[in-house]
Amino acid sequence: MPRPIxxxxxxxxxxxxxxxxxxxxxxxxxxxxxEERRLLFAxxxxxxxxxxxxGKGFQTGTxxxxxxxxxxxKFQFTVVGPPGTDGALPITFSNxxxxxxxxxxxLFFDNTGTGKFxxxxxxxxxxGVGGPLTGTYVLTxxxxxxxxxxxxxxxxxxxxxxxxxxxxxxxxxVQVTFHDHDPK
Numbered sequence: 001m002p003r004p005i006x007x008x009x010x011x012x013x014x015x016x017x018x019x020x021x022x023x024x025x026x027x028x029x030x031x032x033x034x035e036e037r038r039l040l041f042a043x044x045x046x047x048x049x050x051x052x053x054x055g056k057g058f059q060t061g062t063x064x065x066x067x068x069x070x071x072x073x074k075f076q077f078t079v080v081g082p083p084g085t086d087g088a089l090p091i092t093f094s095n096x097x098x099x100x101x102x103x104x105x106x107l108f109f110d111n112t113g114t115g116k117f118x119x120x121x122x123x124x125x126x127x128g129v130g131g132p133l134t135g136t137y138v139l140t141x142x143x144x145x146x147x148x149x150x151x152x153x154x155x156x157x158x159x160x161x162x163x164x165x166x167x168x169x170x171x172x173x174v175q176v177t178f179h180d181h182d183p184k
Contacts, residue, residue, distance in 0.1 A: 087124030105144030
């Protein structure tokens with residue numbers, strides 16, 4: 001290639017290459033600063049008992065993800081205010097959770113958080129009873145291969161609890177997530 005053409009091409013491509021390098025570095029920085037959460041496990045439970053007077057109950061089900069097995073949750077909801085504009089009662093909850101994997105090894109968690117609890121007040125468009133929940137799973141212990149996991153490790157929790165409009169007990173779907181750097 002003649003020298004003037006080569007110089008012209010390099011003059012055009014150098015800024016583009018520099019922009020590409022900056023874009024890659026900037027993109028990597030964004031990924032490092034804004035880590036994507038990963039699924040520790042998804043939990044699918046059926047509510048087995050729920051006392052609407054005390055807010056206490058329990059649910060059982062299964063988990064899938066990095067930990068697959070069974071779940072048991074003893075829960076208590078507490079109403080902490082009047083209904084919001086959407087007709088839902090603000091609640092807090094305090095639960096204990098046992099996850100048992102396919103090998104029989106267990107994880108124990110305290111699960112606390114807040115949510116909205118729809119009960120069918122006039123104007124509420126939520127069909128049935130329940131609502132979204134958010135909070136944390138804090139590891140309190142483990143057996144077998146989980147005995148090495150760091151007690152106190154905290155994982156984010158998002159869930160939906162829904163009982164059907166016919167008054168029967170319903171289901172809870174949970175996602176427990178972590179950052180790659182979270183200790184086990």
